[in-house]
Amino acid sequence: MTRLLRIALAGLALALAAPAAHAQTGRDVPPPAQTQNPNGANPTAGAVTEDQLFRELNKLQGRISIPDGKAAVLEQPQGREWRAFRESWLPWIAGVAILGMAALLAIFYFTRGRIRLEHGEQSGEKILRFNSFERFTHWMVAFCFIVLAISGLNYILGKRLLMPLIGPDAFAAWSQWAKYAHNFLAWPFTLGILFMALVWLRDNIPNRIDVQWIRQGGGFLGDGHPHAERFNAGQKIVFWTVILGGFAMFGTGLLLLFPFSAADINGMQLSQVTHATIGVLLTAAILAHIYIGTLGMEGAYDAMGSGQVDLAWARTHHDLWVEKEQAKTASGPQLRPRATPAE
């Protein structure tokens, strides 16, 4: 339908242009001096010219007789704008976002240092923080994300950083595999994101406690530890960034993976721009998540590593959650403080 619209539009534009053109080269107006055209009339006064069409439409389309619909686009100057984004903006956004985040984390690490376990956090008991399915989902998404991030960045920065080192042939072979990995690992990544959403959505609804948590800067500003349920505000932010970002990546990724199935040339350019930008920002955000989950806070890794966290650690960082858990188990077999051996 859009093609017909454009043609009708062009026709309309033509109708406007025709009278004006005719006036200029009407019989009484002397033709340009050097033409040897005897009668001087311009029989194609009403003809379509490129610049006149470009004043009305941003893209020149027409009719073709071959079935390949894409070929009907005669000229789309947006290709140069997309190239300008991809070759100047995108590498800078990628560089600034990722290196910036890495620098921020480094500064934080060297100034604040690692958040040590305080004296009282060595109670030896364990409490189950994440069951195996939750951990499975987390690690599937994490594993896929790392590969996707690397192969994704390879499209942008690969030829600038890696190619001079390993030469074009090796780089081309590596990029081919990176492309396959990117396309095929995207599916488990999205599956994992779906599971994640199903499993953790109800614990990640923001509420008043989070506002308090943020006001106290997660414990840095205020005195002592603010209350936190199963997920504190910081973790909720990461959750929502990953889920919303993940679905946006999947949406644009689908458009890119099945080119021209649902979008025309400008739609494809737009989905690539969105996909790349969100991808780069997600990578930067996940860098922070990786930092705080491993290096940043001692004892945090066990939550995902073995799923069992130290009871005292849990009580300081997720106190409301521990109370709820123990209330739940109070009716069941009593979790005697000393009895369970540390795994």
Place this chain on the structure above:
Amino acid sequence: MRVMLISAVAAILVATGAAFFLGQEQRFAYQAFATTGARVTPSSNLVGPRWTGDPDVPSKSGQITPPPG
């Protein structure tokens, strides 16, 4: 640690499943741009015998095995 390995293996399994599914979705240009009923005998110059674009696969002997669909 065990769970991490299982999740990695699961990811790769789903990925190969996706690869197979995407392979099904694939169509050669001579199929995609030929209308019903056009009896096309695909030639393989410029695109290689398996229509992948790399002709260094032996051209004369290679039989063109069109993907299903």
Place this chain on the structure above:
Amino acid sequence: MARMKFICDAERCIECNGCTTACKNEHEVPWGVNRRRLVTVNDGKPGERSVSMACMHCTDAPCAAVCPVNCFYTTGDAVVLHSKDLCIGCGYCFYACPFGAPQYPRVGNFGSRGKMDKCTYCSGGPEADLSVAEYEKYGSNRLAEGKLPLCAEMCSTKALLAGDGEVIAQIYKTRVITRGYGSGAWGWKTAYRETVAI
């Protein structure tokens, strides 16, 4: 060295697809891959114009810039060629190309569309000139034989001109002056950032 360009005189183009067929025949371009195609703008209305379009071998080519593996190179005659060994078939050159020139053997998913093929201005590719390998990958190399691209040679009304930029611009200018009108060099502003001053 010459600066090779294409110009399609829309006043003369009669939409006969002679150029498309010549290109197909010369390089045995398979069905579904269309290096050169014919687009009729404003079809059916008075003042419709047809333009034969393939790769315009742009100055500072967008396709060469966005390629993640940098598989493009420009020859001395400013012909934009690429290497099919390096190409990973990602399709970015198609998004960047203002004229939709790149073609892919497989359609359907981004993953494995196969290596890109495009108009080589009848001058083959990185393989040895006039070798069988070059013909199988990039088609014939007429420029090496001192000839011009077949599409322009075969054009029945000489609408499509190929050759050195200045020469064909001069030809086009004399035509416009002689007949008193001309709809301009289609695509030159986008491709070469300058057009024929009429």
Place this chain on the structure above:
Amino acid sequence: MQQKALQDKVAEKFPIVLTSGRLVEYEGGGDETRSNPWLAELQQENFVEINTQDAQKRGIKYWDYVWVKTPTGAEIKVRALVTDRVGPGTSFIPFHFAGWWQGRDLLDRYPEGSAPIVRGEAVNTATTYGYDSVTMMQETKTTLCNIERA
């Protein structure tokens, strides 16, 4: 004949004039040129050029299948090319195509391997009844017709 045509109200039942003519890609009956892969790729299906207003009245969109019915009782199934190349009340079908009969592809009737790459409805089966019975080459190239969505 005139009287009979008026009684049958031929003009109302078949309001559109159908003309047939040439395409640049094919030549004559088209069998030979429709077997040439490069030409066949350029025009792969037979089509009727129908004016945008007539198409709008009949709810026909670009490249829909349509039935073209003529007073001789023939019905041919072709694609609709909605354009202003033909005036309102006129339609045009190229005559290079053959190999279909009243909407059915007769590919199986061709001897093994001899069928052209592209086949389509032969417009001459629908144009007016003055024709040479052996070669189907009709006297005139036009008839009245009505076009409906398939």
